[in-house]
Amino acid sequence: MEMDSLIMHKAEVLIEALPYIQRFNRKIIVVKYGGSAMVDEKLKMNVIKDVVLLKLVGFKPIIVHGGGKEISSWVKKIGMEPRFVNGLRVTDEPTMELAEMVLNRVNKSLVQLVQELGVKAVGISGKDGGLLNVEKKLSDGQDIGYVGNIKKVNPELLFDLLEKDFLPIVCPIGYDDNFDSYNINADDAACAIAKAVKAEKLAFLTDVEGVYRDFNDKSSLISELTLEDAEKFIAEGNAGGGMLPKLKNCIDALQEGVSRVHILDGRIPHCLLLEIFTNKGIGTAILKSGEERYYHEV
Numbered sequence: 376m377e378m379d380s381l382i383m384h385k386a387e388v389l390i391e392a393l394p395y396i397q398r399f400n401r402k403i404i405v406v407k408y409g410g411s412a413m414v415d416e417k418l419k420m421n422v423i424k425d426v427v428l429l430k431l432v433g434f435k436p437i438i439v440h441g442g443g444k445e446i447s448s449w450v451k452k453i454g455m456e457p458r459f460v461n462g463l464r465v466t467d468e469p470t471m472e473l474a475e476m477v478l479n480r481v482n483k484s485l486v487q488l489v490q491e492l493g494v495k496a497v498g499i500s501g502k503d504g505g506l507l508n509v510e511k512k513l514s515d516g517q518d519i520g521y522v523g524n525i526k527k528v529n530p531e532l533l534f535d536l537l538e539k540d541f542l543p544i545v546c547p548i549g550y551d552d553n554f555d556s557y558n559i560n561a562d563d564a565a566c567a568i569a570k571a572v573k574a575e576k577l578a579f580l581t582d583v584e585g586v587y588r589d590f591n592d593k594s595s596l597i598s599e600l601t602l603e604d605a606e607k608f609i610a611e612g613n614a615g616g617g618m619l620p621k622l623k624n625c626i627d628a629l630q631e632g633v634s635r636v637h638i639l640d641g642r643i644p645h646c647l648l649l650e651i652f653t654n655k656g657i658g659t660a661i662l663k664s665g666e667e668r669y670y671h672e673v
């Protein structure tokens with residue numbers, strides 16, 4: 376591209392972003408950053424740069440992160456075999472201890488990256504300020520150990536942090552009423568937090584392009600799903616593995632007041648910016664019927 380047209384193109388990209396910047400000004404965006412999209416430091420930095428940019432242009436982002444892959448690798452290191460039932464980790468006492476250590480470590484590594492970029496971040500778990508109050512979760516009646524079902528969210532601490540211009544980074548560990556520690560699926564934590572703070576947007580960053588109509592056919596990526604489509608998709612058995620809890624959480628979030636939910640490929644550099652600031656968007660958007668995906672007003 377010629378120098379002049381390159382500069383012009385850059386200006387056009389910024390202008391295209393304008394309605395989105397206006398639309399989301401001072402609005403809360405919850406970004407669920409999955410462990411499967413944390414494969415290397417460069418990728419992590421790209422994701423964090425996007426979130427920092429969102430913050431600096433006036434959005435109020437909250438990161439809720441996972442770290443499932445890293446927990447599994449540490450479980451193996453201590454000679455145990457990771458076990459999952461319906462996408463949830465079977466969490467005995469040693470696994471609980473390890474999961475909390477690993478998630479706290481991931482948490483502080485994200486805090487560091489944000490702060491290296493000059494934005495103030497505070498890393499907390501669901502224990503802090505009573506953010507996530509849980510009860511023991513059973514999976515199809517089966518005892519899967521210290522896995523938490525979120526009973527109540529107390530978002531006060533998050534509002535205080537946002538008010539003081541901090542970027543909150545939350546790891547999915549919580550207490551029950553007896554102050555026993557529980558491991559929470561990070562998608563569940565992100566959804567519960569997005570509902571409690573009435574987020575404008577909830578974006579799941581994962582390791583697939585989005586939702587495929589047929590998981591074995593990579594050309595069947597769905598760019599938009601209505602709530603009803605998503606319910607039908609699940610009922611027909613098309614969502615397996617980790618996508619099932621993710622889609623259920625998407626439906627729950629939309630029904631409980633979150634305006635837009637997205638499933639994005641966190642391995643694509645700057646996937647968040649591409650989704651939020653361009654008229655093309657990427658990944659899968661789950662919308663209420665009649666809602667438009669893009670904003671055009673200036």
Ligand SMILES: Nc1ncnc2c1ncn2[C@@H]1O[C@H](COP(=O)(O)OP(=O)(O)O)[C@@H](O)[C@H]1O
Nearest residue numbers: 409410411581586587590613614615616617618
């Ligand atoms: N129809 C589908 N479309 C996309 N992904 C699917 C589908 N069905 C099952 N999956 C699985 O869901 C996974 C994403 O969920 P998960 O592994 O829990 O990610 P994360 O760690 O980001 O939460 C994908 O890697 C894929 O294997």
Ligand SMILES: CC(=O)N[C@@H](CCC(=O)OP(=O)(O)O)C(=O)O
Nearest residue numbers: 410441442443463464559560561
């Ligand atoms: C109960 C349960 O399954 N907890 C998850 C918490 C981390 C998580 O959800 O991480 P991802 O988002 O990277 O999958 C786990 O132990 O793996």
